[in-house]
Amino acid sequence: MTRRVETTFATRYAETDAMGVVHHSVYLVWYEEGRSAWFRDRVSDACGYALFAAEGLNFAVTEARSRYVAPARYGDLVTVCAWPEAIRSRGFTMAYEVRNATTGALLNAGQTTHHGVNREGAVVCVPNRWVARLWPEMT
Amino acid sequence: MTRRVETTFATRYAETDAMGVVHHSVYLVWYEEGRSAWFRDRVSDACGYALFAAEGLNFAVTEARSRYVAPARYGDLVTVCAWPEAIRSRGFTMAYEVRNATTGALLNAGQTTHHGVNREGAVVCVPNRWVARLWPEMT
């Protein structure tokens, strides 16, 4: 089974809205934080995701889903857990869970699907050496 | 058939990311703009959605889905089209299409599902008089 990577941080005041809770669009940003942490873990490198970008490879989002279970409030510590759910030649799907880091309560769960794109935005296959490094258990 | 409401605006520089395109989390904010426009249209009132809030009724997001078809860039005019897809006693689902307003090309499509919550965040039925005003064709 593929490794799950967790990252924990405090919610920001700027992320709250007039209902007094974290705005629902922020969870997509937190997923991205979880995804970044997963990439950093996998490529054993502080740069992580930036390595692909340096080669002109990016992973554009083609789909996102988010299910909101309970709200987060200013100052709450939240943990984003991220793991790959599916890998294809041209892309992958990551899954996420967001929990209150203090109580463990599930706040949100979701997925994002990505495909590789080059600098011009055209869809490209993910090079084999990246697949081998990112998802060795899948090859 | 229920009315679709369109709202058109220019993308903001702050909405772009290092790929040079609008960040994928921004589409949820644009859906909210589309939803706000739909509510303003339906309650025939500049306040629109704020009217519910004034009564302590809010519509929390319970689910969001977004499918990304083509990118938007800084300065593009985009049109968000919003309409209700399903209505239930405790909530509703809105659907959205985002198009490049100049070319008409589809950029993104999605849905958000909402339920009514009171000031304390508890799930509540949407009062009948609001249902009658918001979705007369559904009653």
Add this chain to the structure above:
Amino acid sequence: MTRRVETTFATRYAETDAMGVVHHSVYLVWYEEGRSAWFRDRVSDACGYALFAAEGLNFAVTEARSRYVAPARYGDLVTVCAWPEAIRSRGFTMAYEVRNATTGALLNAGQTTHHGVNREGAVVCVPNRWVARLWPEMT
């Protein structure tokens, strides 16, 4: 005297914070909207600011100041008024006022200072033909 350009839009729910008012960081985004409108007006072109970018010229922010007078709330119509306050060979300062579009009340006033940078981020003089087009009254 140089022309002031106004742009009016509704505040977004995502822009509010847990105090129920628009978050103070959003005013810098609104200044950018005002600046974009001023550029579009001046270059008589839908592209506006994007024209510089296409030539590899950008105007990086070197300083920003903002004075908060009264809060904006969700659904308020606000008008951002923008005008150039000073022009130098390597950059310029824009000034802004943000008002409630309904009442005319002043909400915020500020300035941003910019210098020209090329694609590599190095400071460059603004080409004369751009100066002539942007600030004819200053030349």
Add this chain to the structure above:
Amino acid sequence: MTRRVETTFATRYAETDAMGVVHHSVYLVWYEEGRSAWFRDRVSDACGYALFAAEGLNFAVTEARSRYVAPARYGDLVTVCAWPEAIRSRGFTMAYEVRNATTGALLNAGQTTHHGVNREGAVVCVPNRWVARLWPEMT
């Protein structure tokens, strides 16, 4: 001399803009992170700033200034250093420095000024017991 509090985190992809650098409005959000860390440190409490809010006391921003020295990029670790620069009966000024945590290079410096407001948004004096706890060296 009053204590400076540092907080370090990685920049987020969503914080970048089409110039490939962190958008200038984000620094106000980072100042808020620095301010939150300073408050948490001073009240020796995970809640920190939330304690005031629970009593109906908030510190609204009345002025912000930011000077941009060098850009931050996606994945950079940044350190925000925050400290109080001036304290008055109705408010205070905080100062900030943002540095690249790896190289130590100064990226940005700024200040925010705040006054106490109650739940209705009226300006109020900061209660003495809070002043004593927050700025003991100033009393």
